[in-house]
Amino acid sequence: MRWLIEQALKKRVITYFITTLLFIGGAASFFSLGQLEDPPFSIKTAVVVTNYPGASPEEVELEVTDRLETAIQEMPQLKDMYSVSRAGNSYIRVDIKDQYWSAELPQIWDELRRKIGDAQKDLPPGAQESMVNDDFGFVYGFLLAITGDGFSNKELEDYAKIVQKELNLVNNIARVQLWGVQEKVIYLDISEKQLSEFRITPETFLYTMKNQNQVVNAGSVDNEQERFRIAPTGDFSNPSEIGELIISPHPSDIMTNAIHALKEKGNIENILTIMSKESEQFITLKDLATIRPGYREPPMTLMRYDGNPAIGIAIAGTEDSNIVSVGADLDQRIEEIMEKLPIGLQLHKIAWQSDLVEESVNGFLISLLQAIGIVILVLIIPSGLRMGLIIGIDLVLTILGTFIVMSIMDIALQRMSLGALIIALGMMVDNSIVVSDSIAVKIREGVDRTKAAVDAAMENAFPLFAATLVAVMTFYPIYASTASTGEYCASLFFVVATALLLSWAISLLLTPIKCVDMIPKPDPSTKSSTGEFQGPFFKMLRSILRAVIRVRFLTVAILGGMLVASILGFGFVTQLFFPDSSRPQLMVDIWTAEGTRIQDVAKNAAILEKEFISDDLVSSVSSFIGSGPPRFYLPVDSERQNQNYAQLIVNFNNFQDIDAFIAKYKSWVGDNVPDGMVRFRKYGVGPGDPWKFELRITGPGEADIESLRTLGNQIINIAESSPYGRDWRFDVMNPILKLVPEFNQKVGRLSLVSRPNMATATKRSYDGVQVGLYREGDSLYPIIARNTEYERDHLLLTFDNIQIRPDFATWTVPLAQVTTGLENKWEDSMIARWNRRREVAVQGEPAMGSTFPTLRSNVIDEIKKIKLPPGYELFWDGEYDSTKTSQDSLLPGLIPAGVIILLLLVLVFNEFKPVLIILMTIPFAIIGITCGLLVFNIPFGFMALLGGMSLVGMMNKNIIVLLDACNANYRDGLSRYDAIVEASVSRARPVFLAAGTTILGVVPLLPDIFWVAMAVTIMAGLAFGSLLTLICVPVFYSILYRLKKPGGES
Incomplete structure (x- = not known):
């Protein structure tokens, strides 16, 4: 290492050339990096x-x-x-x-x-x-709605398909899908009377439709040198032609009628006459039915945008694409498409990932630039312009070098990678501060500049390397985590490790040359006759250190009391897994009773739409009825298809308006939508759960649903009494009524009627039965026969008169003849199972301003009092399980990280007492963390945990360098007492300088809802941790080494 440092100093041209390449390469890499809102993680x-x-x-x-x-x-x-x-x-x-x-x-x-x-x-x-x-986790980052004033559903769909085809041609587009398209059908409304009079069976319809509209191969014919394909006409070119179709009796119908006539008349000549007449019978479909092209009733899904019928267009970019560039290409293509669309047809953005990514990345880059500027300014004020520039240049080089490595490792600019740079900011400058400060001290002491640079770099090389590795390893458990949070935060570990190791290399190879060239020569007239660290501040610090060492046990007792108080106080800190996202969007879920028609759910949604659209805080409202929207934000699952469900996506002009909006309408929706449960839901960050409170009650394989529901009602009663919860429901919805015709087997056999015959008749009477297909272009539309509208509207009054036709028969039997009665019976509409055991889950949300841990702690004691029957269990899912899984998954990484950290510490000091001092000092950082979180009323969650891990790395580095300086002093002949005191005094300036730069460097993160917990943790923890480093370490050192008095030895 000494040789490398000396060569870097001797061959300045090469060193500066490499520095220039680092600048250029880093800048080029930055502009080539992909951009994302959040780091990708798999939906398993x-x-x-x-x-x-x-x-x-x-x-x-x-x-x-x-x-x-x-x-x-x-x-x-x-x-x-x-x-x-x-x-x-x-x-x-x-x-x-x-x-x-x-x-x-x-x-x-x-x-x-x-x-x-x-x-x-x-x-x-x-x-x-x-x-x-397995595409459950596929993300459509761009979501459009197409609406048209005065356009029919078919016209809207046709234009939506045109837009779909055009957008599919944009570069780096993986998939474009339509949402809310209604299934086209052709209904044949036929009365029971007509079917009976003409003796037409479903087999006749199927036989005729199949022969008429199927694709046929008519062969080819040669003509001299050419060959022609024969393409006969006769298929349907439009739905109206279906009415002209001549119904041909199925051969089985003719035979059935003949046999029926034989039984009645017994004359073979009459039978032949009947067969001849029926085979020559010409009946057109329009004589029997009203042909009505339309859409499947009831619809499966419906969509509206600002109260107008709409079709959704969901767009997904390729995995390796730059989302911002994809968004720009889509914007340009949409402008071109809009010029070709008819007047009145509009495309509206519901979610546009590129805008959010650009805003997020730009916000982080501004925060990063602000942090860099603050750090450099903080360095310049106490250290002078030249020293500030030396360390500032090192910081910029480190960040640019990190961009190069990120480009090689294909790590995009996103929430975690950019946040990692800010997290590591204080630790990055610390290496350069230590080296440059040591060089400056030696130069002021009169040592040759080159020798001072080499010696200072070599003295700190191994301690800083060990301290850097220790800081890196504090983040290793996150990367080693097997939970989704580990995958989500993987880039954080790589970026932190890269930045810290680069900062160490730059501080040893590039910092010395800048110090030699830029640090001014010491002015003999200003040189202190009493030494380097003899100013008023250092004298005061020296006196404080001697005082606390003198009353070392009292000091420990006071600190211990503060530690106990902070641990107790930590119980008053609210807990939160992941914070809310700053997306200016809100989900509004509507749940109505099971069995509710989708048309009625749409009416409830329309009530909310009308009210929300009129609010000045809202920019748009999109309704997805019958199912959740396509997944356009990775952490949020789309609700599966449910006729009694709807979701509104409310877009706001400003994210800060969402809380006021919820507070305004929370009670209003209860009064105006009494038929359903309405839930306001913000978007979260990172792996999340649809319901934060989700307690599953599981029973044996075939447990009684009502028993599970009874236990669930006990839990809901407890939960509803808590002021910390809201929006309580079961995942298993309410029982519903069913119509049960009691089929008489004996009478049915005598009438030649089977259960399938009865089922076909009841289905045809309302929903309809498919009797054929209509081909239009590349689409196939079902042709469905059903009763007339009047008969359908009065079906429940005339249910017993439904005509059932036996297999291959042309006569009918009324339903009342083959049933013993018609009953209404209750049934469970759904049976849910969790890991093969029947279950009912109680679902809910924390109240506004509350968190799930607060809610759970408030109800857990009462829930534990519930007596469960044998074989029944409670399983906490939702946020509890996610948090526990994430925390437990850190353990596999903690063991190797802890072993490596201890090994590094032992290698640095070659004894156990310094290691013990570090382990004794670190826990006291909890005092600062607790105070900071309580004062700022910030919850402790995953991001605060990251801040704590970063804090441990910073404190470790400071303590290692301080103890290494103490050992150097001791080797130079000072007593252990003087060695630790002087080491603390000499390290005070770098420690406070690093702490100041870090604390002020994370200030730009305070307005960010995602990073504020981490920023507060670092700021408060490091402010107190810096004092701990300079006070606790000498105190614990004096206790373990049994120092007696100034100048004395053990």
């Missing part, structure tokens, strides 16, 4: 959906869900399963263990597909093929 969730039409929730659970879960649980990567069995549908959410990150997930999803594929043979007849969706 897939969804398995299986339709089983006609099956009850219990049948779906036992015959589909349970069999699929049995196959899935064989996967060793499985963490949790959550399933919902509804009538005709099975939904299974598969969560993979946190230790598997993005690169390993594709192989895991392939294995999941194989398991599900192998299980298909075990599914019952009638169950459709299972679909595995």
Whole structure:
């Protein structure tokens, strides 16, 4: 190392040339870095959906869900399963263990597909093929709404498809999808009377439609040297032509009527006459039915923008793209598209990731530049312009060098990587401060400039290297964490490690040459005759140190009392996993009772839309009815499809207006939307949970749902009595009524009527049955036969008169003839399971101004008093599980990090007492942290934890250098007492200088809601930690080395 330092000083041209390259390379790398709002992390969730039409929730659970879960649980990567069995549908959410990150997930999803594929043979007849969706975490960062005043739904969809095709052509676009498109169908409204009169069966419809509108291969023909393809006409060119279709009786219908006639008349000639007439019968479809092109009723999803019907256009960029550049290209293309669209048609931005990323990154860069400026200014004031420039240049070089490494490692500019630079700012300048201060002291003492530079760099090389590695290793547990937070914060560790190691290298190789060239020659007239550290400040500090050493045990007792008080006081600090995001958006969830029609849910949403749009704080309101919107923000899951659910995305002009908006409307929605539960939800940062309070009550495999719900009601009663919670509900919704025609097997057999015949008749009477397909371009639209509107509206009054047609028969039997009655019965609309056990989850949110830990601590004692039946358990999910998982996942990294840190400390000092001094001093930093969080009323969460880890690294570095200076003094002949006192005095200026630069350097982070907890932790902790370094270390040193008096030895 000495050789390198000497060569850097001797060959100045090469050194300055490398410095210039570092400047240029760093600047170029900065402009080539990608830009993101948040660091990417994998959503370790897939969804398995299986339709089983006609099956009850219990049948779906036992015959589909349970069999699929049995196959899935064989996967060793499985963490949790959550399933919902509804009538005709099975939904299974598969969560993979946190230790598997993005690169390993594709192989895991392939294995999941194989398991599900192998299980298909075990599914019952009638169950459709299972679909595995591993794109559950796919993010559409750009979300548009297309609206048009006076445009029909079809016209809106047609133009939306044009926009979709155009945007798909933009560079670095991975996917463009439409949301809220209604399924087109062609309804044939046919009365029961007409079907009976004309003796038309569903088989006749299917037979006729299939023959008429299918794609046919008519062959080809040669003509001399050419060959022509034969393409006959006759298919439908528009829906009106369907009415002209001649209904041809199915051969089985003709035979059935003949047999029926044989039974009645017994004359073969009459039978032949009937068969001949029926085969020649010409009936057009319009004679039987009203043909009505339209949309599937009821719709699956609906969308509105500012109260107007809309279609969503969700756009996703490629993974390796620069989101800001993608957004700029999209903006340009949208301007071109808008010029071609008809007047009245508008494209509206709901979420635009590039704008948020640009704002976020620019905000961080401004904070970083402010921090750098503050640091340099703080250095210049006490140290002079030249010394401030020396350290400031080192800081800029370190940051630029870090950009080069980030470019090589493909780390984008995002919340964590830029935050890491600010976190490491104080530690980065510390290396240069120590080296440059040591060089300046030696020069002022008259040592040759080059020798002073080399000696000062060498004296501090190993202690600073060890201290830097110790600081790096304090962040290692975050990187080693197997939880999603580890993946989210991985870039933080790499950036901090790079910046600190670069700062160490720069302080040894580049700082000495700048000090030699820039530090002025000492003025003999100003040189103190009493020594370097004999000014008033140093004399006062020396007196304080001797005083606290003299009453060392009293000092420890006072500090110990303060530590105990701070630990007790920490209990009054609110806890928070991750803070809210500063996105100027708000989610408003609407839950109505299970069984509510989607049209009524839309009416509730319209009430909120109208009120919210009129508020001056709001810029736009988008409604997604029947399902959550596409995932346009990675940490927020999109709600699965539910007819009784809607979500409003409210955009604001300013993020600060959201709290006032919630306070204004929280009670208003309860009065104006009495039929549903309305929840206001801010966007969070980092891995989060849909419900912060989520307590699952699990029972045996086939536990009674009502028993689970009864236990859940006890918990909700406790929770509702707490002032710290709100928005309580069950994940398993309320029971619903079903109509149960009691089928008479005996009469049914005599009438040739089966259960499927009855089911087909009741389905046709209202929802309709598909009898064919209409082809238009590249789309296929179902043709659905159903009863007339009048018959559908009065169906419940005439239910017994529904006409049931036996298989291949042209006569009908009324439903009342084959049933013993019609009953209304209650059924559980859904059956939820958690890890294969039936469950009911109590879900809720902390009240405004409260946090989940506060809410949980307020209700936990009463909840524990609930007596659970044998086999029933409580499982805390939501924020509790996420926090616990994240904290537990730090343990695997703490052990190797702790071992390496202890090893480094022992290597530096070659004895255990200095190591023990460090371990005894660090915990006292809690005093400053607790005071800071309580005074500023800041919750302690993951970001405060990061600040604490950063603080430990800074304090470790200061203590290591101080104790190393003490050992150097002792080797130079000073007594241990004088060695520790003089080391503390000589380190005071670098310690306070580093502390000042760090504390003031994080001031720009205070307005940021995400970083404020970390900034306060560092500021308060370091302010107190700097005093600890200069006072506690000498006190503990004097105790462990048994110092007796000034000049005395043990």
